[in-house]
Amino acid sequence: MAKKNKAVGALVTCNLLLVTFLCSCNKPQEPLYQEQILALGALVDISIWGVEPERARRASTAISEDFNRIHTTWHAWQTSPLTRINETIAAGAAATVDTGMIALIGQAKELSVKSGGLFNPAIGRLIAAWGFHSDEPHGPPPDVTTIAALVAAHPSMDALQIEGDTLKSNNPALQLDFGAIGQGYAVDVAIAHLRKLGIQNAIVNASGDIRVIGKHGDRPWRIGIRDPRGSGIIASLEMQGDESIVSSGTYERFYDYQGTRYHHIIDPRSGYPARGVTSVTVVHSDATTADAASTALLAAGPQEWWKTARDMGIKQALMIDEQGVVHMDPALAKRIRFEVTPSPKLEIVPGL
Numbered sequence: 001m002a003k004k005n006k007a008v009g010a011l012v013t014c015n016l017l018l019v020t021f022l023c024s025c026n027k028p029q030e031p032l033y034q035e036q037i038l039a040l041g042a043l044v045d046i047s048i049w050g051v052e053p054e055r056a057r058r059a060s061t062a063i064s065e066d067f068n069r070i071h072t073t074w075h076a077w078q079t080s081p082l083t084r085i086n087e088t089i090a091a092g093a094a095a096t097v098d099t100g101m102i103a104l105i106g107q108a109k110e111l112s113v114k115s116g117g118l119f120n121p122a123i124g125r126l127i128a129a130w131g132f133h134s135d136e137p138h139g140p141p142p143d144v145t146t147i148a149a150l151v152a153a154h155p156s157m158d159a160l161q162i163e164g165d166t167l168k169s170n171n172p173a174l175q176l177d178f179g180a181i182g183q184g185y186a187v188d189v190a191i192a193h194l195r196k197l198g199i200q201n202a203i204v205n206a207s208g209d210i211r212v213i214g215k216h217g218d219r220p221w222r223i224g225i226r227d228p229r230g231s232g233i234i235a236s237l238e239m240q241g242d243e244s245i246v247s248s249g250t251y252e253r254f255y256d257y258q259g260t261r262y263h264h265i266i267d268p269r270s271g272y273p274a275r276g277v278t279s280v281t282v283v284h285s286d287a288t289t290a291d292a293a294s295t296a297l298l299a300a301g302p303q304e305w306w307k308t309a310r311d312m313g314i315k316q317a318l319m320i321d322e323q324g325v326v327h328m329d330p331a332l333a334k335r336i337r338f339e340v341t342p343s344p345k346l347e348i349v350p351g352l
């Protein structure tokens with residue numbers, strides 16, 4: 001799954017959109033274990049609090065195996081179970097898929113419907129045409145006719161029939177790409193695994209897709225939200241128990257071609273990289289839903305992001321537009337602390 005092609009695909013991004021924010025509170029004697037692993041083509045930060053280091057180290061290794069398994073299963077452009085499914089359904093045949101994969105594909109279909117097709121993991125061909133099925137995204141961008149034809153072919157999750165463990169589609173233009181959801185999914189799998197291992201207090205941060213459980217001693221975990229215009233943190237918030245916070249940003253994957261910048265989040269309605277929004281951050285219980293939503297809200301654009309959040313059942317979200325104005329709902333606004341001076345221009349939208 002090319003996450004964020006970065007997640008699953010292979011793009012190493014150095015720009016963590018969300019960063020764990022522990023430095024100021026990490027006293028040397030505290031039982032805080034931190035490790036960074038390279039998985040899904042991206043950096044994954046693991047923080048575990050309150051268990052002895054050897055147990056934490058073993059848990060980190062287990063998680064890194066989870067990430068690697070997910071990476072090889074869902075890779076969107078190197079031969080993988082996913083590319084084999086794509087070949088089979090494009091030929092009009094039924095693909096038999098293992099249960100674990102079917103569960104995520106079914107969930108992605110539901111999320112896609114709720115987003116009104118703005119989160120559309122069926123647009124693999126468009127993503128490839130834009131040069132993002134590559135470890136190093138590159139131009140030239142596709143020509144107008146190619147984009148128009150790919151949009152007119154209406155690849156959508158509606159055209160994917162899921163029956164038991166088989167997948168079929170009557171639309172040969174449908175090509176699955178789970179880059180928008182893969183990292184969030186992997187984070188959920190990792191947190192479930194940690195829990196199974198008896199770990200109650202942890203953060204898993206896969207390039208800005210974060211899920212938090214428990215606390216950092218007697219204090220909540222505090223998470224920083226990356227400033228889309230620089231390398232610092234624009235704001236932070238304390239996490240409440242088991243919660244996920246996921247961002248999508250136009251600067252996570254992009255290339256410049258003849259003076260124009262092309263980023264990796266495609267508006268399925270136009271077939272072009274989405275315009276008007278620089279980043280979106282979603283707070284939700286599970287990271288898979290938050291990941292699908294962050295992509296959908298960015299694709300929705302500055303006028304419709306809020307409606308899309310509502311449609312997807314998201315209660316807390318923040319959008320930064322191309323002018324640097326921060327838009328957020330009142331519930332999230334109560335929790336956010338800006339970390340830059342002066343604070344950015346802020347617009348509070350109606351409650352979600």
Ligand code: AMP
Pocket residue numbers: 002003004005006118119120121122123127132177178179180181247248249252253264265266267268291294295296299
């Ligand atoms: P994220 O960083 O979670 O927003 O995911 C971005 C990745 O999702 C891209 O690199 C593409 O692989 C894929 N993608 C781009 N646009 C869309 C879209 N509208 N719906 C679903 N997946 C998308």
Ligand code: MG
Pocket residue numbers: 179180181248290291292293294295296
């Ligand atoms: Mg996403």
